[in-house]
Amino acid sequence: MARITWKIENEDDVTLDVREGLTLMEAATDHDIPHIWGECGGCLSCATCHVFVDEKWFPLLDRIDDSEDTMLDMTDVERARTSRLSCQIKVTPELDGLVLHVPVPD
Amino acid sequence: MSDRIVVVGAGQAAASLASRHIATGAGHPMVLIGEEPVAPYQRPPLSKAYLLGKLDRERLNIRQPSWFEESGITTMFGSRVESIVPERKQVVLSGGETVPYGTLVLCTGSTAKRLPDSLGGTLEGVHTLRTLADADALSPILRQQERILIIGGGYIGLEVAAAARMLGMEVVILEVAERILQRVASPVTSDFFRDLHTRHGVQIREATRLARLVGSDNRVCAAELETGERIETGLVLVGIGNDPSTALAEQAGIACENGVCVDASCRTSDPAVLAAGDCTSFIRNGRRIRLESVQNASDQGDLVARVMAGENTEYSALPWFWSEQYDCTLQIAGLNQGHDRVCIRPGQKEYSQSVWYYAGGTLLAVDAMNDVKSYAFGRRLIEMGISPAPEQVADPGIDLKALVKAHL
Numbered sequence: 001m002a003r004i005t006w007k008i009e010n011e012d013d014v015t016l017d018v019r020e021g022l023t024l025m026e027a028a029t030d031h032d033i034p035h036i037w038g039e040c041g042g043c044l045s046c047a048t049c050h051v052f053v054d055e056k057w058f059p060l061l062d063r064i065d066d067s068e069d070t071m072l073d074m075t076d077v078e079r080a081r082t083s084r085l086s087c088q089i090k091v092t093p094e095l096d097g098l099v100l101h102v103p104v105p106d
Numbered sequence: 107m108s109d110r111i112v113v114v115g116a117g118q119a120a121a122s123l124a125s126r127h128i129a130t131g132a133g134h135p136m137v138l139i140g141e142e143p144v145a146p147y148q149r150p151p152l153s154k155a156y157l158l159g160k161l162d163r164e165r166l167n168i169r170q171p172s173w174f175e176e177s178g179i180t181t182m183f184g185s186r187v188e189s190i191v192p193e194r195k196q197v198v199l200s201g202g203e204t205v206p207y208g209t210l211v212l213c214t215g216s217t218a219k220r221l222p223d224s225l226g227g228t229l230e231g232v233h234t235l236r237t238l239a240d241a242d243a244l245s246p247i248l249r250q251q252e253r254i255l256i257i258g259g260g261y262i263g264l265e266v267a268a269a270a271r272m273l274g275m276e277v278v279i280l281e282v283a284e285r286i287l288q289r290v291a292s293p294v295t296s297d298f299f300r301d302l303h304t305r306h307g308v309q310i311r312e313a314t315r316l317a318r319l320v321g322s323d324n325r326v327c328a329a330e331l332e333t334g335e336r337i338e339t340g341l342v343l344v345g346i347g348n349d350p351s352t353a354l355a356e357q358a359g360i361a362c363e364n365g366v367c368v369d370a371s372c373r374t375s376d377p378a379v380l381a382a383g384d385c386t387s388f389i390r391n392g393r394r395i396r397l398e399s400v401q402n403a404s405d406q407g408d409l410v411a412r413v414m415a416g417e418n419t420e421y422s423a424l425p426w427f428w429s430e431q432y433d434c435t436l437q438i439a440g441l442n443q444g445h446d447r448v449c450i451r452p453g454q455k456e457y458s459q460s461v462w463y464y465a466g467g468t469l470l471a472v473d474a475m476n477d478v479k480s481y482a483f484g485r486r487l488i489e490m491g492i493s494p495a496p497e498q499v500a501d502p503g504i505d506l507k508a509l510v511k512a513h514l
Contacts, residue, residue: 032169034129039400041151044478045428045437046401067478070507074482 002096006033006051009104020093024086024100025049035102042087047074049086054099058082061089077103108208109134111414112197114187114354115213116140118149118400119383121168122407123211128177130415136179137205139197142237143184145171150400152241153265154430158272159245166238190358192376209378211410212355212366216348216384216398221257226319231326232342235262247341248273255329255339257316259286261429263345264299267308268431277308278337280329282315292448294461295436295473302434302457348398350385363387365396370420372410380413382406388421393443401426424489437478439485440471449496453477460484462499469493479506486510 004027005015011034018027028036028049037048044067053061061084064072068088072079086100111127111134113120120138124146127136140146147166155161174181186200196206218234221227233244244266248254254270256263259281267277279286285296300310315332319342329337350365361367361375365387372380372388383403387396405423412419427438434457445463453459453476460480461473469492472484483506487494494509 026165030165030170032173037404039404040428041148041155043428043430043435043437045426045435045481067482070479070482073486073510 002091002093002098004091004095005099006036006102007099008034008102018091020091022091024051024089024091026087027091028086033102035104036086038087044068044071044085044087047071047085048076050075050077050079050103051084051086052080052101052103053082053084054101055082057095057098060094064088075103076105110207111136111209111211112205112207113138113211113213114197115215115351115383115385116142116146116181116183117213117215117383118146118168118403119213119215119407119410120211121146122404123213123382123411124174124177124179124407125169126408126411127414128179130411132411132415134208134414137182137207138174138179139182139185139187139199139205141184141186142239144238145169145174145181145183147238148400149236150428152238153235153262154269157235157241157245157248157266157269187354190354190379192358192360192378195378207378209380209414210376211414212360212374212379212381212385213383213403213407214351214354214366214381214385215403216350218348219344219346221316221319221344221346224318225316226321226326227344229319229321229326230324231340232319232344234344235266236348244343248275251339251341252276253278253339254341254343255280255337256343256345258345258347259283259310259312260289260345260347261287263343264303264431265429266343266345267303268306271303271306271308272432277303278339279303279308279310280314280316280331281310281312284313286310286312290442291473292442292445292461292463294448294450295475298459298475299431299436302431306432348384350387350396352385355379355381355385363394367394368406370422371413372406372421373413380410382410390441391444395441395443397425399425399427424485426485434476435478437474437481438471439474439481440469440488442471442473445470447496449500451477451480451499452502453480454502462496464493464496467493483507483510 001017025038029038040046146168189198196204218236253276256279287296317330320328352362355366366381368386384398429436442463447464451460458476463471474481
């Protein structure tokens with residue numbers, strides 16, 4: 001288990017204990033976290049699970065591969081330095097305490 | 107109640123519509139009526155991970171089933187709408203109950219085509235795959251039977267073929283056209299998938315017509331081909347396409363042509379009725395089209411909620427699709443209809459390539475096999491209205507990102 005927090009502008013934070021092995025997209029869609037859809041199920045076709053990883057956590061994640069990097073250019077809210085597609089991040093015990101910021105489209 | 111929104115159909119389009127409706131805060135009461143007895147769920151995994159038992163039922167839910175009522179939406183799952191009475195602005199349920207509407211949204215989806223009774227289409231052991239109930243009926247049998255005969259080499263047929271092979275079944279695909287995926291893709295893409303399946307041990311029989319399915323005690327036991335050949339099988343999957351579910355609209359006098367006709371704001375010919383998803387047909391680039399995809403259902407559902415909230419908006423999204431077979435991911439951006447040229451871009455690893463479709467020099471669409479970069483950059487180029495020369499695209503030494511950046 002790892003405790004993960006999603007911060008959403010103008011809404012309450014959501015904190016969940018997430019099972020190891022799930023992706024952050026799966027954890028988010030299982031709990032209806034707003035603005036995270038995961039329409040393509042995680043096959044890198046839709047870019048609807050975009051998150052901004054908290055600055056201090058970002059360097060601790062595995063690096064972004066080429067495919068994800070490419071799809072990050074397709075997000076609804078424009079990517080930033082700590083952008084990730086949350087379908088590409090599997091939960092491990094090391095992520096306990098991770099904080100994500102959910103981009104809110106206009 | 108004149109401001110009530112009644113949504114008929116509870117699939118991807120309806121879920122997207124409901125989500126956007128709540129998000130707009132427009133506040134009109136909404137009633138969601140679905141014939142299937144469950145809350146909206148994702149259909150794509152039904153022919154992939156879910157069929158293989160690799161995805162839990164709960165994970166199919168688009169939203170938590172309790173979300174709808176918690177958000178103030180009245181849900182009637184497992185209710186069938188028998189008719190629409192436009193003069194009285196009400197729908198009639200199968201039990202005779204009426205539900206009045208101010209605005210009606212048709213999200214009735216599409217229905218898997220079946221083989222006619224005369225060809226053995228109603229024998230036991232003959233399946234189609236579109237709904238959760240279909241998948242739940244098919245899944246256990248895939249583990250019991252030794253062989254499956256698949257009628258139709260389209261996406262559903264190929265995805266089920268992959269699942270069945272992964273479960274160790276013998277798989278035969280019959281395709282009446284000259285090649286699999288003929289209706290939707292170039293010969294190059296067909297060749298790629300023929301090779302993929304052949305390598306995995308699937309028998310693909312193209313340009314082969316079924317004469318009829320043969321039953322014994324009302325259960326399918328064999329297929330007879332037009333050549334006279336007979337294939338013994340206790341399980342058949344029919345994957346020959348879908349029909350838009352337009353019966354309610356037609357009966358209500360709403361204009362239909364290969365789907366419920368909608369304008370760019372998803373309005374039908376009846377001012378009080380909108381429609382979204384697989385059931386609609388609309389004009390794109392001067393041609394009436396109908397799309398069966400998550401992208402279209404989701405984007406149109408979203409658009410309908412915005413239109414009902416008073417936004418002045420039109421549908422302009424670029425279509426995209428995906429399919430997964432074995433360890434191969436196919437991603438498609440755009441629509442290739444009307445193309446007069448294709449070029450092939452080799453991928454960076456084995457079994458990776460993309461097919462780029464052009465019409466008169468304009469880039470229309472990209473099929474990317476195990477090549478997310480070509481999909482993503484292809485999609486961006488098409489969205490930006492940029493058509494790189496086919497010679498550039500075909501040269502793997504040319505960086506697609508640079509082509510995009512050059513136009514930013």
